[in-house]
Amino acid sequence: MASNQQEYVEQLQLLQERYPQVSTQNLLHFLQQHHGDVDKVCEYLIQEERRLKKLDSLESRFGTALIELQKEYPASESIKRTRLLRILERFGGDVEHVRKFLQKHETKHNERKIDSSTVQYQQQEEIKTKYPTQLAELRTAGINIHSPCVLLQLEKFHGDVNKVLEMTKYREEKKTHSIELDTKYSSQIEQLETDGIKIKNKRLLLELLEKSNGQVHIVKQLLAERNKQKSSISINEENHTKLSSSKKQHEMDVDDIDNLKQLRAAGIHGNPMKILALFHECNQSIEMTKARIEKDREQRERQCEKRTQQHIVLAEIHNSYLTINNRDDWPNNIQQVYLDGNNMMFVIDSIRRLCLNRASKKAERAIAELAAAWNEQMHIPNVELVFDLTHQLEQIQSIKVSSAHPMYKTTDDMLIDIVQRSENQEKNRHTIIVTSDRGLAIQLKREGCQLVKPYQWFSHCAMVLTPDLIKHEETTEMAAAATTATTKNKIQCDLNQLVRRVVKIDI
Template sequence: MYEQSEHSVTVIFTRREELKSKYATQLVELSQAGINVDCPCTLRQLEKNQGDVNKVIEKMSHRREKKEKRTELDTKYASQIAQLEADGIKIKNKRCLARLLEKADGQVDVAKQLISEWKEKKGKNREYRHRHRNISPGGTTAQETHGAASCWRKRREFSSDDIENLKRLRSAGVYGHPMKILAMYHECNESIELTKARKDHEREMRNQQREERSLKRTLLAEAQAGYVAINNREDWPRDIEHVYLDGNNMMFVVNSLRRLCLNRAGKKTERAIAEIASAWNEQMHIPNVEIIFDATRQLDQIGSVKIWSAEPTHRTTDDMLVEIARKPENREKNKRTIIITSDRALAVLLQREGCLLMKPYNWFAHCVMVLAPDLIRYEELTGMKTEISTPTTVKIRYDFDELVHRVANIDI
């Protein structure tokens, strides 16, 4: 027992040191922001939020505010709490007393009344649960159903033949739940060899599925890490010659475009995305910008943006993008190609071909940075929104709907 406990402590310590080295830069920023970096929960929050310092600051600040509020209430109503305890009022959680006193505006008599009402309600709930736990759906009590349960347990008891078969199966290396093993044994015409072969096959299938899931998670994590992040206008990668937009994937990022699409105005949605891309490229001057939809008849070029339909040559946009990326003449070009999509399965395939990836949200955000910087809003810890970024800024909001209204003249 002692060795096991010591091993657990060692594992925890090792894990903590790994996190400290992994988030060394973030810990410095948090320390400068006044966060206690020695607290284990700080490392947990960093790991949970993937190193996002702003989110950690927000959560830790909220936690500190709650703690300060509790301390303030305890100090404010210390005499009333002492009086309630002297009068025989006992509640395990002292915070409840402070909250009730706050609700009662510090009046002890009112607080006593609230406590008695709370205890009465709690007692009724306990009585209700106790009563319904002891009554089965058929209306019989637990004692009445005890006999039936005993009969059911007797039915599940193994016969001497079952026990003998289980011994033979165990000696042959067949392990598992006894009832399931016996059922499988009977399905295999009571053949130990067939039962063992079937059990081994099932085990291999489970292991294979587990490995496939693990590989899929790894690939998806790599694809997620491979997305290009856009925090400023200058974050756009240099020397990009080709940009492909997964049209159908981009219809559901902006609220107004999503409503258009769901209201069966797909043509307007497609044109709006193309017009935004055209206006954006007028500022970016990228040689080739193309949008691919699963199926569209609007193939007219809008500005410098070309529009393609995956059908009838391809089943979906994904198939067309993968085929383009896998062309031999594009192997070198892929390094200077960005594909805008949030489809992680597609991202895995494209990343293998050397393409750069960006999520539609980040692309729309860059459109706002390029075309309408005044639509950027900075949300601070206090919840107030300003147009000037400050060190306490934790979130940046983009008014995509207004961007669509300005560029494509669509307002829903």
């Protein structure tokens, strides 16, 4: 106590004169907590005094009723008396309301107690039946096998007795060491307690004493550093949360405020910092700033309108694709089919792997042979497989293989040119183009062509060539009103197996 009393002599005298009922040890502790700030200690003591007076008044009003309730509900002893008094105050002393609250608490307490004890007992019994020989070895070694800790360790180490013995030995050594340290530094611990230093974690205190060879002033210094570090961490966390929760504040000088007033008077409104930044970019010209803001607004409106149109068109295109769930779903009177080869290379895993392994020629050949086998059954007069660039232009049975390059830049350009030719205007109604390119699909749909996605076409190939690979799954979806349900037929097929059966190349 001597060191702290010397440090806070004047403050301690003031507090003792003002609060004689508080012990000197507590006053020293409060001063140490608040770094010698008498005002803060007084504020804390005033609040504590008010709290005690309030509790005394509650005790005098509801004390007898609370005693009866606690006798009636034994589980309420786990609740702090101050909390129960405040509950009585909240309900205006109405015992029935408090009784309902305590009944719920009693029920929960009993359920928790029964459940936890039952589960714990069952777990222990299971471990005992699981490791009978290991438990016998532990009993022989002098270990209490009924200890829950021992049983849990045995389960944790999967019945390894040596590890359990090792952990038990380590725990005993640690316990013995802490007892020895407690005995060794008992006088230093008493001195620290008398100096007003309270530490709940006694193990930490013993470690610090051992580290400092029992020198009390070094322990105090280490504890002060630790508390300072804790407080700095908490302050940093508070600052971080404040910065993250609130917007970053910017300081404006007098000129900026005047400029902002002029901009407001000219009818320019919005975020002050953004407006000022734009104002400075426009050489502090109000007219140029207004023109720039208007230009940006028009640009945003155009972009918004463009996005809206894209959403509308994409929704329209999505509904324009043909759905093929059965072999007979393929439209009749189809005279021409164009296959977007580059768009189809990444649908089936086995063909995609060929492309990724730089075997694109094999991938092109695989799609062509699959199309040839499919058309043998469909008998469509004109089926053309188009790639951006390919040197394999030989016809495979009824399938014509074409390259967009060098006449066209891409397959899209070639297909658009084909369907826009005057001689094909009437044929487009009997033309199917297999592609998943949305931009291309929009233009093809406008020309009157029918569209099929590559996966749907490959699935139709499986329906025609290998129907045993097709599996139909029905899925039921509830409507938004939850009164009607729609059933959808979903196709599942092994396309890799389809390629292995039909294509005559090594995949």
